[in-house]
Amino acid sequence: MKNLYGVNRLLPIILLAGGMVGGCGLKSAHTPLRVEITIQQMQFTPSEVEVYMGDTVVFVNKGIVTHDVTGEAGEAWTSGPIPAGHTFELIAKENLPYYCSFHPTMKGSISVLPKND
């Protein structure tokens, strides 16, 4: 279930913005977006996303128990506990395969595309 955020749904807006910026003689650039990943029913949804570098990824815990987002690479990085009803945000900088360290069967990944400038 792969989503390429910032392209399909927002293409008209991006084109419009690009046209306006171009008209002013400035270089067009990708406007950072907010991408939401829902935590519910013991799943990250969508489990795989592609974003541009600098986009904000928001994890929203709509479940009934506490979760976290932990990097697969040896738990070197973790969000810390995200209680039910809370959110956690990160700025996309590099590819991040992740899982929930409390419930290791829950997995996901964020693929980061280079900035479009």
Added chain:
Amino acid sequence: MEKTRKLNFKGSVLLLASLLLATPGYTQDTTPKLSDPEVAHVAVVANQIDIDYAAVAKKRSKNGEILKFAQTMANDHAAVIEQAAALAKKLGVTPKDNAVSKQLLEGAEKKQKELRALSGKAFDKAYIDNEVAYHQAVIGAVEGLLIPETENAELKSLLKNVLPALKAHLEHAQMVQKGFGASE
């Protein structure tokens, strides 16, 4: 809102009976009647039992993986109890003691006694084996008994929402169990 329907103890529910309700006289022919307050109480008791197992693990184990699993069980099942209590309050329902919850507690006391007699790797293995068996039994009971027998839509919804967590716990327990060598 007392229910009078008979409970159908078949299929996976028998697993609960065989694993948890190993009480003399409790047979397939037993047909207890549970009201929604009694279903709510069974759900709370089933969650509390796993919190109690986790408490034993935190005292008896020194294994990091077991301790982390036990803490997750304590936290998650406490969260479910909190939700159940909030729902009961909202509905003006007082969870009611009943034959099934009593037998659950009796089975749990016996298992806790067995676990407390163990230490080291023997304890860790017995604990995680029990977690696998317990979650299998509870999932069977929730799917085959509690959800079908619940009349209140919100209580039924809560039970359905809890199932994915129980299944994730089971998969997690099975992952940990592999590290100790499966018992079956």
